[in-house]
Structures are given as structure tokens and as C-alpha cells.
Amino acid sequence: MTQRHSLPFVVYLLGLTIFTLTTAEFMVAGMMPALSEAFGKSVGEIGYLISWYALGMAIGGPILTATLLALRIPDKRALVWLLGLYVVASLLAALSTDYAMLAFTRILMGVASSACIGVSLTICAELVPANERGRAASIVLGGLMLAPVFGVPGTALIEQFFGWRVSFAAITVLACFCTAIVMARVPASAGPEEVSLADEFSLLFNRRLWAAYATSGLIIGAAITAVSYFAPVFTELAGVSPRIVPMLLIAYGMANVVGNLVVGRFADRYIMPILAFGLLVLALALASFALFAHHLVPSLIAFFIVGLTGVSLNPAMAARVMGTASPRPLVNTMHTSVITSGIAFGSWIGGAGIDAGYGLTSPLWIGCIMASIGLLSVLPFLSRRERTCTAAPCSNVTG
Structure with missing residues (x-):
């Protein structure tokens, strides 16, 4: 049995950084009425602020990462600069006087966020043995899981008592804290400085x-397609009071946390079996959710199982990517971009299904189809032995 070591404390601090970035991405959802009133825009237009952030992550993140690589900036210094950019953009968001300015700052925050996540995962991979990258990634990505449970409700609570600008300012302060931590605790040697943009x-x-x-x-898209529209499914089909929806969201977030920790525990040794089993369970849970949408107890069970799989498979997904190619910033940032694209596509296609007249359960069936396709994409790799890259470019098979 492979010996397991305690993870460096800085891995947990990088998790705090991801928590900050993810909280900022979705915090708009908790303060839509206030922002709508402040800028004289509809709730739908305020919702686009989340989309602008995601757009910056999906497109701008890889471009910014490639630019930093072209300048041959070491990983630690790159992360400090990226967080500095994030702090400036977040501060400008807090000071925004019109919608256009806020939208621009959200795009800028998204660009910096995507690159930050990619570099953070690279540093994380360099700080631990190759056979513990999945476990370490589960801690770093745990910040992503905890943000909807604590970060988003926290910023919404701040907004209710002190206003939306203070919520954005709180993110700025937390980002400053993360920057200071990275400067003080991340080893300067993390990451090979000689890697060129061409190598990447x-x-x-x-x-x-x-x-x-x-x-x-496909995994993230399947989960988000369903989760984006869970509220109307529960309130209009299962008869749940709207006042209970926040509690369901918290329960889903806690399921994400539990699933993330369990997957992270075993991801390094059983990457492909975990992905295959997780996708199978996700597809069955989404189908069950759709079939029993009018029945509260089966719906709740299915929804909780979606939380235990879906997004919780992130550590195995990250371990697979970092085992297929060297865990360098551009590889990880591209992975973040793909995941963000899955989020955007899932949210869009779920709504398109409803708008096309297929009913509120259509996002659940669409998610089931996406999870099934994801399962089919994994099956060819199940019989192959997992190998891990530790440094230079490689083309090893994962699975």
C-alpha cells in the first residue's frame, strides 16, 4: 500500500484562495434585488453579471495564462500578480457607479480567477508527491465546494445589513489576505521556471x-443543468415551500463537500473507476429525480445523490488531467475553462429545454443524457493502467 503523508499547510491556504474566487463568482445570486434597484436593471440583466464572470474565465483565463508563460514568470510570482489584478478588479467592482463598469470589472475578475485556479493547482501539484495530487486537489477544490455553503450566504447577509458595496469590499479584503498568504507561505521554487510557452x-x-x-x-454540465433549475422543480412539482429552497441549497452544498472529500481520498488510486461509477450514479440519480419529481422524498434523495457525485468528482477529474499531461498552468487553466464552459452550456441548454415546452423536468433528462455520454467517454479507458506524469510533457494514458 502506498504510504500517505500529511499535506503541506499551504495546500489548505490555496483552498481558501479558491473559496474567495468562487464566492465572488456566485455572490451576485444572493443580492440580485439590491443590485437591480441600485443600477435600475432587471433581475435578468443582473443575472448576466454571473455570465460575464464565467465568460472571462472561459476565454480570458487561458489567454492571460499564456501571456504570463510567454513572459516566463515563475508560478508563485504569477499567482501573486494575478491575485493583485483580482484585488484591483474587485475594488473597482465595489466602487462601480453604473452597470457597464460593474460588468467590465466582473469580466476582469473572471479572467484573473481562471488563471489563479490554474496556477494554484499547478503549485499544489508541485508541493506533493505525484501519487497524492488528487488528494491535494480535493483540498484546493474544496474551496469551490464550500463557497456556495458559506461564502455566498455570507455575502448575502452582509448585503442585507451593510449594502452590496460592503459585500464586494469584503471579497477585496479576503483577496488581499490570500495574496499576503501566497507571498509569505508558497515556496519560491514551486514550479519549474525553465518551461517555455512552446512547451506548454x-x-x-x-x-x-x-x-x-x-x-x-460533460460531468459538470450534467450536474449544473439539473441544479440550475432545481428550485422550480421542487416548488412547482414537489410542492416545497420557497422558504425551504435555501435549506435545500445548503444541503446540496454539504453533499458536495462530503463527496469531494471522499473522492479526493481515493482519486489518486482509482481515477477511472471513480469517474465511471460516479457518472453511472449521477445518470441514475438524475433519471430518478425526473421520474419522481412530483414526489418529495424520492426527489430529495435523488437531489442529495446528485450533490454527492457531479461536481464532487472534481478531484478525480483534476487528477486525470494532471496524470495525462504535466500539471502546468496552461493545462490546468484550460481545464478550468472547459469546466466553466460546461457550467454555461448546462445552464443554457436546461433553460432551452424548458422554453421549448418540454417541462420543468427537461433539464433533469438533459443532464441524464450528458452524464450517460460522459460515462461512454470513460469506458474505453477503464481497462488501461493509470500512470502519472511528474515533470516534462508526456502522453500517458489515464485509465
């Missing part, structure tokens, strides 16, 4: 890497 791009010419990316996009 060469890692992307790997069909197995893109197979891993595709599976990740």
Missing part, C-alpha cells in the same frame, strides 16, 4: 488530454 502548448497536443477535458465538461 505542446502539452495540449494530446488526444487523451482532450478526452479528459471532454469528460470533465
